[in-house]
Amino acid sequence: MAADGVNGSSQPPPIAGVRRSFVVARGVRFHVTEAGPAEGRPVVLLHGWPQHHYAYRDLLADPPAGLRIIAPDLPGYGWSGPPPHRWAKEEVASDVLALLDELRLPTTLLAGHDWGGWIGYLMILSAPERFDGYLPLNISHPWQSPRSLAPHLWRLLAYQPVMAAFGIPLQRHTKMIERLVFGTEASRGAALDPADVAIFAERFRDPVCARAGRDTYRTFLLREIPASARKGESRRATVPIRALFGVKDFAIHRSLASPENANADDYTLEEADCGHFIVDEKPDLVRARLVELARDTERTTK
Numbered sequence: 001m002a003a004d005g006v007n008g009s010s011q012p013p014p015i016a017g018v019r020r021s022f023v024v025a026r027g028v029r030f031h032v033t034e035a036g037p038a039e040g041r042p043v044v045l046l047h048g049w050p051q052h053h054y055a056y057r058d059l060l061a062d063p064p065a066g067l068r069i070i071a072p073d074l075p076g077y078g079w080s081g082p083p084p085h086r087w088a089k090e091e092v093a094s095d096v097l098a099l100l101d102e103l104r105l106p107t108t109l110l111a112g113h114d115w116g117g118w119i120g121y122l123m124i125l126s127a128p129e130r131f132d133g134y135l136p137l138n139i140s141h142p143w144q145s146p147r148s149l150a151p152h153l154w155r156l157l158a159y160q161p162v163m164a165a166f167g168i169p170l171q172r173h174t175k176m177i178e179r180l181v182f183g184t185e186a187s188r189g190a191a192l193d194p195a196d197v198a199i200f201a202e203r204f205r206d207p208v209c210a211r212a213g214r215d216t217y218r219t220f221l222l223r224e225i226p227a228s229a230r231k232g233e234s235r236r237a238t239v240p241i242r243a244l245f246g247v248k249d250f251a252i253h254r255s256l257a258s259p260e261n262a263n264a265d266d267y268t269l270e271e272a273d274c275g276h277f278i279v280d281e282k283p284d285l286v287r288a289r290l291v292e293l294a295r296d297t298e299r300t301t302k
Contacts, residue, residue, distance in 0.1 A: 010202070010203075010206075012031070012033070012053075012054070012078070012079055013054050013057075013199050015033070015035075015054070015057055015060050015061050016061055017035055017061065018033050018034060018035045018060050018061075019033070019034045019035070020032070020033050020034075021034075023099060023102050023103065024102070025095060025098035025099040025101065025102045026084075026094060026095045026098040026099075027083070027084040028075045028080060028081055028082075028083050028084070028095050028099075029080060029081035030072050030073065030075075030080045030081075030095075030099050031053070031072065031073045031078055031079035031080045032070065032071070032072045032073075032099075032103070033053045033060060033070075033071045033072075033073075034060075034068065034069060034070050034071070035059070035060045035061070035063045035068075035069045036063035036064075036066075036067050036068045036069050037066070037068060038068060039068075040063075040066050040067050040068035041066055041067050041068060041109065041294060041298075042067075042068045042070055042103075042105050042107075042108040042109070043067050043068065043069055043070065043108060043109040043110075043111065043290065043294070044070045044071075044072070044096075044100065044105070044108045044109070044110050044111070045059065045069065045070065045071045045111050045112070045116075046072070046074065046096070046110070046111070046112035046113070046116025046117070046119055046120055047071070047073070047074065047077070047078075047112075047113055047114070047116045048112075048113050048114020048115040048116045048117065048139075049077075049114060049115055049213050049216055050171070050177045050181055050200055050201065050204055050213060051077075051113075051114070051200050052073045052074075052077050052078025052079070052200065052203055053071040053072065053073050053078055054078075054196070054199055054200070055071075055113060055200075055277075055279050055280065056069070056071045056279060058283040058287065059071075059283070059286075059287060059290070064287060064290065064291050064294070066294075067109075067290075067291075067294060070103070070105075070108075072096070072099060074092060074096070074115070074116060074119070074212075075087070075092055075095055075212065076208055076209060076211065076212025076213075076215075077203075077209055077212055077213075078203060078209070081208070082208050082211065082212065083095060083212070086215045086218070086219050087212060087215035087216045087218075087219050088219050088223065088224070089115075089118060089119060089122055089219075089220070089224060090122055090126075092119050093119050093122035093123045093126060094126075096119060096123060097123060097126070097127055097130070100130065105130075106130065107129070107130055107131065107132055108130065108131060108132070109131070109132050109133050109134075109135075109290070109293060109294055109297070110123065110124065110131050110133070110134045110135070111134070111135035111136070111137060111286075111290060112134075112135075112136055112137065112139065113136075113137040113138060113139065113277075113278070113279050114137075114138060114139055114276070115139075115216060116139075117136040117137055117138065117139030118139055118140075118142070120134060120136060120139075121134075121136065121139075121141060121142050121237075122142070124237055124239040124241075125142070125233070125235040125237060126235075128237070128238045128239050131239045132239070132240075132297040133239060133240045133241075133242065133293045133294075133296070133297040134237075134239050134240065134241045134242070135241075135242050135243075135244065135286075135289060135290055135293055136241065136243045136244070136257070137243075137244050137245075137278050137279060137286065138244075138245055138246050138249055138252060138276050138277075138278050139252065139257070140252055140256030140257055141241075141243070141256070141257055141262050141264075141267075142233040143232070143233050143261055143262055143263045144228075144232065144233075144256060144261075145232060145261070146229060148255070148256065148261060149256075151253075151255075152252075152253045152255075152256065155250070155251055155252070155253065156221075159180060159181075159251075160217045160220070160221055161221065163213065163214060163216075163217040163218075164214065164217040164218040164220075164221045164222070165218075167210065167213050167214030167217060167218070168207070168210045168211060168214050171204040171205070171209070171210040171213055171214070172204065172205050172206075172207065172210045173205075175201075177197075177200065177201040177204060178197055178198070178201050182197045182200075182201075182277075184250050185248075185250060185275040185276055185277060191281055192277060192280050192281070193280075196280065233263070234263075235263070236263045236264065236265065237262075237263065237264035237265065237267065238264075238265050239266075240265075240266040240293070240296070240297060241262070241264055241266065241267045241268070242268055242270070242289060242292075242293050243257050243267065243268065243269045243270070244269075244270050244272060244278060244285070244286065244289055245257050245269060245270070245271055245272065245278070246271075246272050246273070246274035246275050246276060246277075246278040246281065246282070247271045247272065247273065247274075248273070248274060248275040248276075249275055249276040250275070250276060251276050252276065254269075254271060257269055270289070272285055
Protein backbone atom coordinates (compact mmCIF):
# COMPACT_ATOMS: atom_id res chain seq x y z
CA MET A 1 0.00 0.00 0.00
CA ALA A 2 1.14 3.59 -0.40
CA ALA A 3 2.96 5.34 2.40
CA ASP A 4 0.59 7.42 4.50
CA GLY A 5 2.76 8.71 7.33
CA VAL A 6 2.65 6.16 10.16
CA ASN A 7 4.33 8.52 12.61
CA GLY A 8 2.27 11.64 12.06
CA SER A 9 0.88 13.16 8.88
CA SER A 10 4.05 14.03 6.95
CA GLN A 11 4.93 12.10 3.83
CA PRO A 12 8.28 10.43 3.09
CA PRO A 13 10.53 12.56 0.87
CA PRO A 14 10.06 11.84 -2.82
CA ILE A 15 12.53 9.52 -4.59
CA ALA A 16 11.85 8.89 -8.26
CA GLY A 17 10.87 5.37 -9.24
CA VAL A 18 10.73 3.73 -5.81
CA ARG A 19 8.11 1.32 -4.50
CA ARG A 20 6.81 1.86 -0.97
CA SER A 21 4.91 -0.55 1.25
CA PHE A 22 4.11 -1.38 4.86
CA VAL A 23 4.96 -4.83 6.17
CA VAL A 24 4.11 -6.08 9.68
CA ALA A 25 6.76 -8.27 11.34
CA ARG A 26 7.04 -9.15 15.06
CA GLY A 27 4.56 -6.44 15.93
CA VAL A 28 6.35 -3.68 14.01
CA ARG A 29 4.68 -2.01 11.03
CA PHE A 30 7.73 -1.46 8.85
CA HIS A 31 7.84 1.18 6.16
CA VAL A 32 9.86 -0.33 3.31
CA THR A 33 11.24 1.53 0.29
CA GLU A 34 12.46 -0.49 -2.70
CA ALA A 35 13.97 0.08 -6.12
CA GLY A 36 15.38 -2.06 -8.89
CA PRO A 37 13.89 -5.20 -10.43
CA ALA A 38 11.66 -7.23 -8.12
CA GLU A 39 13.43 -10.37 -9.36
CA GLY A 40 16.90 -8.84 -8.82
CA ARG A 41 19.42 -9.91 -6.23
CA PRO A 42 18.18 -8.47 -2.90
CA VAL A 43 20.29 -5.96 -0.99
CA VAL A 44 19.03 -4.78 2.42
CA LEU A 45 20.25 -1.35 3.59
CA LEU A 46 19.95 -0.31 7.25
CA HIS A 47 20.25 3.30 8.42
CA GLY A 48 21.28 4.77 11.77
CA TRP A 49 20.40 7.74 13.99
CA PRO A 50 19.38 10.45 13.24
CA GLN A 51 18.35 9.24 9.81
CA HIS A 52 15.95 6.92 7.97
CA HIS A 53 15.74 5.20 4.58
CA TYR A 54 16.46 8.49 2.78
CA ALA A 55 20.13 8.06 3.71
CA TYR A 56 20.24 5.65 0.76
CA ARG A 57 18.46 7.98 -1.67
CA ASP A 58 21.20 7.73 -4.30
CA LEU A 59 21.06 3.93 -4.47
CA LEU A 60 17.26 3.99 -4.43
CA ALA A 61 17.02 6.59 -7.19
CA ASP A 62 19.55 4.78 -9.37
CA PRO A 63 19.86 1.13 -8.30
CA PRO A 64 22.87 -0.79 -9.65
CA ALA A 65 22.04 -3.17 -12.48
CA GLY A 66 20.56 -6.45 -11.34
CA LEU A 67 20.18 -5.45 -7.68
CA ARG A 68 16.92 -5.08 -5.77
CA ILE A 69 17.55 -2.32 -3.23
CA ILE A 70 15.47 -2.66 -0.05
CA ALA A 71 15.70 0.12 2.55
CA PRO A 72 13.39 -0.29 5.56
CA ASP A 73 12.95 2.33 8.23
CA LEU A 74 14.06 0.73 11.49
CA PRO A 75 11.41 0.34 14.23
CA GLY A 76 10.16 3.72 15.40
CA TYR A 77 12.32 5.56 12.86
CA GLY A 78 11.20 7.29 9.70
CA TRP A 79 7.72 6.08 8.86
CA SER A 80 7.86 2.69 10.61
CA GLY A 81 5.69 2.07 13.63
CA PRO A 82 7.13 1.79 17.15
CA PRO A 83 8.61 -1.46 18.43
CA PRO A 84 7.03 -3.41 21.32
CA HIS A 85 10.34 -3.06 23.21
CA ARG A 86 12.76 -0.31 24.26
CA TRP A 87 15.07 -0.60 21.26
CA ALA A 88 17.16 -3.47 22.60
CA LYS A 89 19.56 -4.11 19.74
CA GLU A 90 19.15 -7.91 19.68
CA GLU A 91 15.38 -7.38 19.56
CA VAL A 92 15.70 -4.96 16.65
CA ALA A 93 17.91 -7.48 14.83
CA SER A 94 15.17 -10.09 15.33
CA ASP A 95 12.59 -7.59 14.08
CA VAL A 96 14.51 -7.06 10.84
CA LEU A 97 15.11 -10.79 10.36
CA ALA A 98 11.36 -11.28 10.72
CA LEU A 99 10.83 -8.57 8.12
CA LEU A 100 13.06 -10.53 5.72
CA ASP A 101 10.87 -13.56 6.36
CA GLU A 102 7.75 -11.56 5.51
CA LEU A 103 9.44 -10.32 2.33
CA ARG A 104 10.32 -13.94 1.49
CA LEU A 105 14.05 -13.26 1.33
CA PRO A 106 15.93 -16.40 2.38
CA THR A 107 19.32 -14.83 1.58
CA THR A 108 20.43 -11.25 0.89
CA LEU A 109 23.38 -8.94 0.76
CA LEU A 110 23.44 -6.54 3.72
CA ALA A 111 24.79 -3.06 4.39
CA GLY A 112 24.35 -0.94 7.50
CA HIS A 113 25.43 2.50 8.69
CA ASP A 114 25.78 3.67 12.31
CA TRP A 115 23.21 1.82 14.49
CA GLY A 116 22.00 0.06 11.38
CA GLY A 117 25.54 -1.23 11.05
CA TRP A 118 25.47 -2.54 14.61
CA ILE A 119 22.13 -4.23 13.99
CA GLY A 120 23.65 -5.72 10.85
CA TYR A 121 26.47 -7.30 12.84
CA LEU A 122 23.98 -8.89 15.22
CA MET A 123 22.03 -10.24 12.26
CA ILE A 124 25.00 -11.87 10.54
CA LEU A 125 26.13 -13.38 13.85
CA SER A 126 22.74 -14.82 14.73
CA ALA A 127 21.73 -15.99 11.24
CA PRO A 128 24.82 -16.17 9.00
CA GLU A 129 23.09 -18.48 6.54
CA ARG A 130 20.79 -15.59 5.59
CA PHE A 131 23.56 -13.33 4.24
CA ASP A 132 26.00 -13.58 1.32
CA GLY A 133 28.11 -10.61 2.38
CA TYR A 134 28.09 -7.58 4.67
CA LEU A 135 29.14 -3.94 4.14
CA PRO A 136 29.31 -2.11 7.50
CA LEU A 137 29.63 1.66 7.18
CA ASN A 138 31.18 3.80 9.93
CA ILE A 139 30.36 1.55 12.82
CA SER A 140 32.57 -0.28 15.28
CA HIS A 141 32.55 -4.04 15.13
CA PRO A 142 31.19 -5.88 18.20
CA TRP A 143 34.44 -7.55 19.29
CA GLN A 144 35.55 -4.85 21.68
CA SER A 145 37.21 -5.11 25.07
CA PRO A 146 37.35 -2.60 27.94
CA ARG A 147 40.94 -1.91 26.85
CA SER A 148 39.98 -1.09 23.26
CA LEU A 149 37.02 1.06 24.33
CA ALA A 150 38.66 2.98 27.20
CA PRO A 151 40.52 5.60 25.10
CA HIS A 152 37.29 6.50 23.31
CA LEU A 153 34.74 6.61 26.12
CA TRP A 154 34.82 10.40 26.03
CA ARG A 155 33.23 10.24 22.59
CA LEU A 156 30.26 8.32 24.00
CA LEU A 157 29.99 10.68 26.96
CA ALA A 158 29.95 13.73 24.70
CA TYR A 159 26.32 13.18 23.69
CA GLN A 160 24.93 9.75 24.55
CA PRO A 161 24.00 10.42 28.23
CA VAL A 162 22.22 13.60 27.16
CA MET A 163 20.30 11.68 24.51
CA ALA A 164 19.45 8.91 26.97
CA ALA A 165 18.11 11.37 29.55
CA PHE A 166 16.60 14.22 27.52
CA GLY A 167 16.43 12.84 24.00
CA ILE A 168 12.71 13.35 23.42
CA PRO A 169 12.47 17.10 24.08
CA LEU A 170 15.89 17.74 22.52
CA GLN A 171 14.95 16.08 19.25
CA ARG A 172 11.45 17.50 19.12
CA HIS A 173 11.95 21.07 20.27
CA THR A 174 15.59 22.09 19.67
CA LYS A 175 18.12 22.21 16.85
CA MET A 176 20.31 19.57 18.50
CA ILE A 177 20.35 17.26 15.47
CA GLU A 178 21.19 20.04 13.03
CA ARG A 179 23.78 21.75 15.23
CA LEU A 180 25.33 19.06 17.41
CA VAL A 181 25.19 16.00 15.16
CA PHE A 182 25.41 17.25 11.59
CA GLY A 183 27.01 20.54 12.64
CA THR A 184 29.90 18.79 14.37
CA GLU A 185 30.53 16.71 11.27
CA ALA A 186 30.38 19.82 9.07
CA SER A 187 33.01 21.49 11.25
CA ARG A 188 35.30 18.57 10.45
CA GLY A 189 34.91 18.98 6.70
CA ALA A 190 31.77 16.94 5.99
CA ALA A 191 29.75 18.10 3.01
CA LEU A 192 26.06 17.52 3.76
CA ASP A 193 23.32 19.39 1.95
CA PRO A 194 21.34 21.52 4.46
CA ALA A 195 18.12 20.47 2.74
CA ASP A 196 18.92 16.82 3.40
CA VAL A 197 19.85 17.58 7.00
CA ALA A 198 16.44 19.23 7.43
CA ILE A 199 14.67 16.16 6.01
CA PHE A 200 16.33 13.96 8.64
CA ALA A 201 15.98 16.36 11.57
CA GLU A 202 12.33 17.15 10.94
CA ARG A 203 11.31 13.50 11.22
CA PHE A 204 12.48 13.46 14.84
CA ARG A 205 9.97 16.16 15.75
CA ASP A 206 7.49 13.28 15.75
CA PRO A 207 7.12 11.78 19.26
CA VAL A 208 7.38 8.17 18.00
CA CYS A 209 10.70 8.86 16.28
CA ALA A 210 12.00 10.94 19.18
CA ARG A 211 11.17 8.13 21.61
CA ALA A 212 12.93 5.58 19.42
CA GLY A 213 16.01 7.80 19.25
CA ARG A 214 16.08 8.26 23.01
CA ASP A 215 15.54 4.56 23.69
CA THR A 216 18.32 3.63 21.27
CA TYR A 217 20.79 5.32 23.61
CA ARG A 218 19.04 4.75 26.93
CA THR A 219 18.96 0.98 26.44
CA PHE A 220 22.53 0.99 25.17
CA LEU A 221 23.92 2.88 28.17
CA LEU A 222 21.82 1.33 30.93
CA ARG A 223 21.58 -2.28 29.74
CA GLU A 224 23.79 -3.17 26.82
CA ILE A 225 27.11 -1.63 27.83
CA PRO A 226 26.97 -3.18 31.32
CA ALA A 227 26.05 -6.56 29.81
CA SER A 228 28.90 -6.30 27.33
CA ALA A 229 31.36 -5.45 30.11
CA ARG A 230 30.34 -8.64 31.90
CA LYS A 231 30.49 -10.81 28.80
CA GLY A 232 31.76 -9.57 25.47
CA GLU A 233 30.76 -10.80 22.03
CA SER A 234 32.22 -14.27 21.45
CA ARG A 235 30.45 -15.36 18.26
CA ARG A 236 32.66 -15.55 15.16
CA ALA A 237 31.51 -14.04 11.87
CA THR A 238 31.58 -16.40 8.91
CA VAL A 239 29.99 -13.98 6.43
CA PRO A 240 32.43 -11.97 4.25
CA ILE A 241 32.70 -8.46 5.75
CA ARG A 242 33.97 -5.43 3.84
CA ALA A 243 34.03 -2.56 6.32
CA LEU A 244 34.17 1.00 4.98
CA PHE A 245 35.04 3.82 7.38
CA GLY A 246 35.27 7.61 7.08
CA VAL A 247 38.29 8.59 9.16
CA LYS A 248 37.04 12.09 10.10
CA ASP A 249 34.25 10.54 12.19
CA PHE A 250 33.81 12.36 15.50
CA ALA A 251 31.50 9.83 17.14
CA ILE A 252 33.38 6.58 16.43
CA HIS A 253 37.14 6.14 16.18
CA ARG A 254 38.44 4.08 13.28
CA SER A 255 40.43 1.83 15.64
CA LEU A 256 37.11 0.34 16.79
CA ALA A 257 36.70 -1.13 13.30
CA SER A 258 40.24 -2.54 13.21
CA PRO A 259 40.79 -5.94 11.57
CA GLU A 260 43.30 -6.80 14.31
CA ASN A 261 40.67 -7.78 16.86
CA ALA A 262 37.83 -8.71 14.48
CA ASN A 263 36.65 -12.23 15.26
CA ALA A 264 35.83 -13.02 11.65
CA ASP A 265 36.82 -15.45 8.93
CA ASP A 266 36.94 -12.78 6.22
CA TYR A 267 37.12 -9.13 7.31
CA THR A 268 38.71 -6.18 5.56
CA LEU A 269 38.70 -2.47 6.40
CA GLU A 270 38.95 0.38 3.91
CA GLU A 271 39.36 3.95 5.13
CA ALA A 272 37.89 6.94 3.32
CA ASP A 273 38.57 10.67 3.55
CA CYS A 274 35.22 11.73 4.99
CA GLY A 275 33.26 11.92 8.22
CA HIS A 276 30.64 9.77 9.95
CA PHE A 277 27.91 10.16 7.32
CA ILE A 278 29.79 8.29 4.63
CA VAL A 279 26.65 7.31 2.71
CA ASP A 280 25.80 11.00 2.26
CA GLU A 281 29.36 12.19 1.68
CA LYS A 282 30.69 9.39 -0.53
CA PRO A 283 27.68 7.82 -2.28
CA ASP A 284 29.73 6.78 -5.32
CA LEU A 285 32.26 4.97 -3.13
CA VAL A 286 29.53 3.16 -1.20
CA ARG A 287 27.88 2.18 -4.49
CA ALA A 288 31.16 0.88 -5.90
CA ARG A 289 31.93 -1.24 -2.84
CA LEU A 290 28.39 -2.62 -2.77
CA VAL A 291 28.65 -3.62 -6.43
CA GLU A 292 32.04 -5.22 -5.75
CA LEU A 293 30.63 -7.18 -2.84
CA ALA A 294 27.77 -8.41 -5.02
CA ARG A 295 30.21 -9.44 -7.72
CA ASP A 296 32.67 -11.12 -5.35
CA THR A 297 29.97 -13.17 -3.63
CA GLU A 298 27.87 -14.00 -6.70
CA ARG A 299 29.36 -17.43 -7.23
CA THR A 300 28.47 -18.50 -3.67
CA THR A 301 24.77 -17.89 -4.30
CA LYS A 302 24.37 -20.02 -7.43
